[in-house]
Amino acid sequence: MKSLTFLFSLLLLGFVLSCGGGEQPPADEGEPPQSMIEEEETPESIAEGKGIGAVENVEITDTIDMQMVEMGRSIYEMKCAACHKLTDQRVVGPGWAGITNKRKPEWIMNMITNVEVMLAEDPEAQALLEECLTRMPNQNISIGDARAILEFMRHNDRERVGQSDQAIEEMEG
Amino acid sequence: MKRLHLLMAISFFLAAGLFSSCDTQTTEGVVNGDVAEQAYVPPGEYDEFYAFLSGGYSGQVTVYGLPSGRLFREIPVFSQYPENGYGYSEETKPLFQTSFGFVPWDDTHHIELSQTDGEFDGRWLFINGNNTPRIARIDLKTFETVEILEIPFVAGLHCSPFITQNSEYLVSGTRFSVPMPQDDVPISSYAENFDGAINYVSVDPESGEMDLAFQILVPGFNYDLARNGKGISHGWSFLTTYNSEQAHTLLEVNASQRDKDLMAVVNWRKAEEYLEEGAFETRETSYYHNTVDEGSGIAESEEETSVRVLDPKESPGMVYFLPVPKSPHGCDINPTGEYIVGNGKLSADLSVYSFEKIQQAIENENFEGDFEGIPIISYEAAIDGVVEKPGLGPLHTEFDGKGNAYTTFFISSEVVKWDVQSKEILDRKPTYYSPGHLVIPGGETMNPYGKYLVAMNKITKDRYLPTGPELVHSAQLFDISGETMELILDFPTKGEPHYAQAIPAEMIRPNVKKFYRIEDNEHPRATKGEGNARVEREGENEVHVYMTAIRSHLAPDNIEGIEVGDEVYFHLTNLEQDWDVPHGFAILGNTNAELLVMPGQTRTLKWTPQRTGIFPFYCTDFCSALHQEMSGYVRVSPEGSGVPLRWGLNEDLEQQMSLREQAEEKSEDRM
Numbered sequence: 001m002k003s004l005t006f007l008f009s010l011l012l013l014g015f016v017l018s019c020g021g022g023e024q025p026p027a028d029e030g031e032p033p034q035s036m037i038e039e040e041e042t043p044e045s046i047a048e049g050k051g052i053g054a055v056e057n058v059e060i061t062d063t064i065d066m067q068m069v070e071m072g073r074s075i076y077e078m079k080c081a082a083c084h085k086l087t088d089q090r091v092v093g094p095g096w097a098g099i100t101n102k103r104k105p106e107w108i109m110n111m112i113t114n115v116e117v118m119l120a121e122d123p124e125a126q127a128l129l130e131e132c133l134t135r136m137p138n139q140n141i142s143i144g145d146a147r148a149i150l151e152f153m154r155h156n157d158r159e160r161v162g163q164s165d166q167a168i169e170e171m172e173g
Numbered sequence: 174m175k176r177l178h179l180l181m182a183i184s185f186f187l188a189a190g191l192f193s194s195c196d197t198q199t200t201e202g203v204v205n206g207d208v209a210e211q212a213y214v215p216p217g218e219y220d221e222f223y224a225f226l227s228g229g230y231s232g233q234v235t236v237y238g239l240p241s242g243r244l245f246r247e248i249p250v251f252s253q254y255p256e257n258g259y260g261y262s263e264e265t266k267p268l269f270q271t272s273f274g275f276v277p278w279d280d281t282h283h284i285e286l287s288q289t290d291g292e293f294d295g296r297w298l299f300i301n302g303n304n305t306p307r308i309a310r311i312d313l314k315t316f317e318t319v320e321i322l323e324i325p326f327v328a329g330l331h332c333s334p335f336i337t338q339n340s341e342y343l344v345s346g347t348r349f350s351v352p353m354p355q356d357d358v359p360i361s362s363y364a365e366n367f368d369g370a371i372n373y374v375s376v377d378p379e380s381g382e383m384d385l386a387f388q389i390l391v392p393g394f395n396y397d398l399a400r401n402g403k404g405i406s407h408g409w410s411f412l413t414t415y416n417s418e419q420a421h422t423l424l425e426v427n428a429s430q431r432d433k434d435l436m437a438v439v440n441w442r443k444a445e446e447y448l449e450e451g452a453f454e455t456r457e458t459s460y461y462h463n464t465v466d467e468g469s470g471i472a473e474s475e476e477e478t479s480v481r482v483l484d485p486k487e488s489p490g491m492v493y494f495l496p497v498p499k500s501p502h503g504c505d506i507n508p509t510g511e512y513i514v515g516n517g518k519l520s521a522d523l524s525v526y527s528f529e530k531i532q533q534a535i536e537n538e539n540f541e542g543d544f545e546g547i548p549i550i551s552y553e554a555a556i557d558g559v560v561e562k563p564g565l566g567p568l569h570t571e572f573d574g575k576g577n578a579y580t581t582f583f584i585s586s587e588v589v590k591w592d593v594q595s596k597e598i599l600d601r602k603p604t605y606y607s608p609g610h611l612v613i614p615g616g617e618t619m620n621p622y623g624k625y626l627v628a629m630n631k632i633t634k635d636r637y638l639p640t641g642p643e644l645v646h647s648a649q650l651f652d653i654s655g656e657t658m659e660l661i662l663d664f665p666t667k668g669e670p671h672y673a674q675a676i677p678a679e680m681i682r683p684n685v686k687k688f689y690r691i692e693d694n695e696h697p698r699a700t701k702g703e704g705n706a707r708v709e710r711e712g713e714n715e716v717h718v719y720m721t722a723i724r725s726h727l728a729p730d731n732i733e734g735i736e737v738g739d740e741v742y743f744h745l746t747n748l749e750q751d752w753d754v755p756h757g758f759a760i761l762g763n764t765n766a767e768l769l770v771m772p773g774q775t776r777t778l779k780w781t782p783q784r785t786g787i788f789p790f791y792c793t794d795f796c797s798a799l800h801q802e803m804s805g806y807v808r809v810s811p812e813g814s815g816v817p818l819r820w821g822l823n824e825d826l827e828q829q830m831s832l833r834e835q836a837e838e839k840s841e842d843r844m
Contacts, residue, residue, distance in 0.1 A: 077704050077705075079691065079750065082702075082703035082721060082748055091823065092725070092726065134724055134725060134799055137749055139751070140688070140751065141750075
C-alpha cells in the first residue's frame with residue numbers, strides 16, 4: 001500500500017513538474033479536462049436564440065432612432081458592405097433584408113462583437129458558415145457600434161420588407 | 174629523452190599550425206549534454222527577450238527571440254524590400270530620399286534602443302546607414318521604419334548612432350574624413366583639407382522625431398565607435414578614432430604606425446552652452462529629413478539647408494583627446510559610468526580609463542600637448558588600469574551589471590570575462606569563429622539583465638551545412654548567469670549583424686499594435702468602405718484606382734478603360750480589423766514589386782502598362798479558404814482608344830455595362 005502511495009506521489013510529482021513553468025495556467029485541480037465531461041448542456045442564451053457573448057438583453061423601442069441609424073449606416077459602409085448587401089442577395093455573407101425578422105437583437109449583436117465564439121458554439125452561426133464558407137471576420141466593433149448597426153438593420157427591414165423585429169415577437173408570441 | 178623532445182616539438186608545431194591557420198575547431202568539451210533545455214522555448218510559448226540585430230550589408234534589422242534564437246521578422250530600413258513593397262510603394266519611397274537622390278540601399282551597423290534614466294524604455298530603435306550617412310528610427314509599436322535623417326558633411330557614418338541616457342542625443346562621427354564642405358582637392362592634401370565631424374542629433378521626448386542639433390568640427394581622423402557617459406559621466410561622449418597618422422592610402426599599414434591613437438572626449442553640455450551663447454557658425458548645405466505621418470502612413474521628404482557648427486579651437490573646454498593604444502575599435506562604459514574601456518585592436522592589452530581621473534586631469538591641465546588646438550589628456554593621468562594579455566584583437570565590451578565585463582577577441586576567437594574593478598580575468602570561452610560585437614540584454618545601460626550573452630561571429634566556416642562559398646553568419650548564445658560562461662546555442666543570422674541590442678519582451682510585447690484602426694486612417698486616398706471603391710482619371714494619363722480588400726475579394730475587380738501610357742496608381746485599403754490578416758496585391762508584368770497591406774492601412778502601387786491586353790491581379794497573402802479566388806482583371810486598350818472607364822463587381826458592373834451599351838447604341842443610332 002505504502003509503495004503504491006509512493007508511486008502515485010511520484011506520478012503526481014511528475015505531472016506537476018511537467019506542467020510547471022508553462023504560460024498556460026494549469027486547470028483547477030480536481031476538475032477533469034473538458035473532453036471528459038459529459039456533453040455540455042447548450043447555454044441558455046443559445047437555446048433562446050440569443051447567441052453567446054456579452055449582449056444578454058437588448059431593449060428596443062417601437063420608434064426608430066434615426067441618429068443611431070445614420071451612425072450604423074456609416075459603420076456598415078466602412079466595415080460590412082464589402083460582404084453584406086442591404087437586399088436579400090447573398091454575396092460573401094447573407095444579405096441583410098429581413099434579418100431582424102429572423103434573428104433576435106442579442107444574436108445579431110453577439111455575432112458582430114463575438115464572432116469567434118459564435119462560430120465555435122452557436123449552431124445557427126455554424127450553419128451560416130457552412131453555407132457561406134467564409135468565416136465572418138472580427139471587425140473590431142464595440143457593443144455601442146453594434147447597437148447602432150442593429151438600428152440601421154431595423155430601419156432597412158422596414159424600408160425593404162415592410163416590417164422589423166418579428167424574431168422577437170415570433171419567439172415570444 | 175630525444176623521442177620526448179621530438180614529440181614535444183611535433184605537438185608544438187601541430188598546435189601552432191592549428192592556431193595560426195585559423196582552422197576550424199570542434200565544440201567537443203565545450204558544450205555539455207543538457208544545454209538544449211536552457212535555450213528551449215516550447216511550442217506556443219514566448220521568449221524572454223527580444224533581440225534586435227543589425228543586418229550589415231542587408232541594410233535591415235532582424236528580430237530574434239532569446240533564448241530560442243528564433244527569427245521573428247526582418248524589418249526593412251535602408252534597403253528596398255519587395256517582400257512587402259517597402260521602398261516600392263508610393264507611401265514609403267520618400268524614405269529613401271537623400272541629397273544624392275533616391276538611395277535604396279545602405280549598410281546598417283549599430284542598434285540603439287531609446288533610453289530613459291539610463292535604462293531601455295521600449296519606445297524606439299535607432300540605426301545608422303553607413304554608406305550614405307543616415308540615421309533611421311523604428312517605432313517599436315509597429316516595428317516599422319518611421320523616419321530617416323541624412324547627416325551632411327560626413328562620409329561613412331560608422332560611428333553611429335550612440336544614444337545618451339535620456340535619449341537627449343544620438344551621437345555620431347565620420348568614419349571617412351572628407352573636405353568640409355566637399356571640394357575638388359588632391360587626395361594627398363588630406364592633412365590640410367580633410368575634416369571630421371561629430372554630430373549631435375536630438376530626439377524629441379514625445380514624438381521621437383530627430384533633428385540635427387549641431388556638429389563639431391574635428392581633425393580629419395577616422396571616427397570609429399562611441400559611447401556616451403551615464404550616471405556620473407552623463408553629459409560626456411567618448412569616441413574612438415584611428416588614423417591619427419592622417420594617412421590616405423594603404424591605411425592597413427600607414428594608419429597603424431603610432432603606438433597610440435586618440436579617443437575624442439566631448440563635453441556636450443559645454444557644447445550646449447556655446448550654442449546658447451551663439452558661438453556657432455551656420456553652414457549652408459543640403460540634407461534630407463524623411464518622416465512618416467502616423468495618421469496617413471505616408472512618408473514625406475523635406476530638404477534641410479543649414480546646420481550649426483561648433484569649432485573646438487574657438488570653444489575651449491568642449492573637446493579633448495585621450496591616447497589609446499594601437500588603433501582602438503570599441504569604446505565601452507560600465508553601468509555606473511565610472512570606467513571607459515578602450516579596445517585597441519592591435520594591442521594585447523585593454524585600457525580602462527577612470528572618468529574621475531579624466532576630470533582631474535582636465536582640471537589640473539595635465540596634458541601631453543595638443544592636436545590642432547585640442548588638448549591631449551595625459552594617458553598616465555587618466556588610466557585606471559590595464560587588463561593584461563586577455564587575448565588577441567579586442568573589439569567590443571559589454572557588462573552584466575554584476576561588476577563584470579565581457580570582451581570579444583577577434584583574432585583569438587573568444588569571449589573573455591573580466592572584473593572591472595580588479596582587471597582580473599575570470600573566464601574565457603572560444604567562439605566559432607572570430608566574434609565582432611557581442612550583446613548582453615541591456616548590456617550598455619545602467620541596469621543590464623546579465624543572463625545571456627550573444628556573440629556575433631564574422632566567420633562561420635564549418636558550423637552549418639555548407640551552402641556554397643557564401644555562408645550565413647553565426648551567432649552564439651552563452652548563459653552567463655553562473656560564474657563561468659556556458660555555450661548553449663548556435664543560430665544563423667541574416668546579412669552581417671554588427672551590433673545588436675536585447676530587451677525584456679515584456680517591455681515591448683504589451684504595446685505592439687495588432688492592426689490599424691480604419692477609423693483613424695487619414696490617408697487622402699483611403700477607401701473606407703467598399704461602396705467608395707472607384708476608378709478616377711486625373712488629367713491626361715493619370716488613373717487612380719481606389720480599391721478595397723477584405724476576405725476574400727478585391728473591389729473593384731474588373732477595370733476597363735486603362736490605356737497604354739497611363740500611369741495607374743492602385744490605392745489598396747485593407748478593410749480588415751483583425752490581427753494577422755494582411756492582404757497583398759500584385760499585377761502581371763509590373764516592373765517593381767508587390768504590396769502587402771496591413772489591416773486598416775492604405776498602400777499605393779504605381780503601374781505603367783506597356784502593352785494592350787488583359788492583366789490579372791491578385792492577393793498574394795494566403796488570407797482565407799477562398800484566397801485563390803481573390804483576384805481580378807484590368808483591360809488595357811491602345812493609347813487614345815477612348816474606351817470609357819468602368820469598374821465594379823457583379824451587379825455594379827452589369828449596371829455600368831448596360832449603361833455603356835445603351836450609350837453605345839445611342840451613338841450608333843446617331844451615326
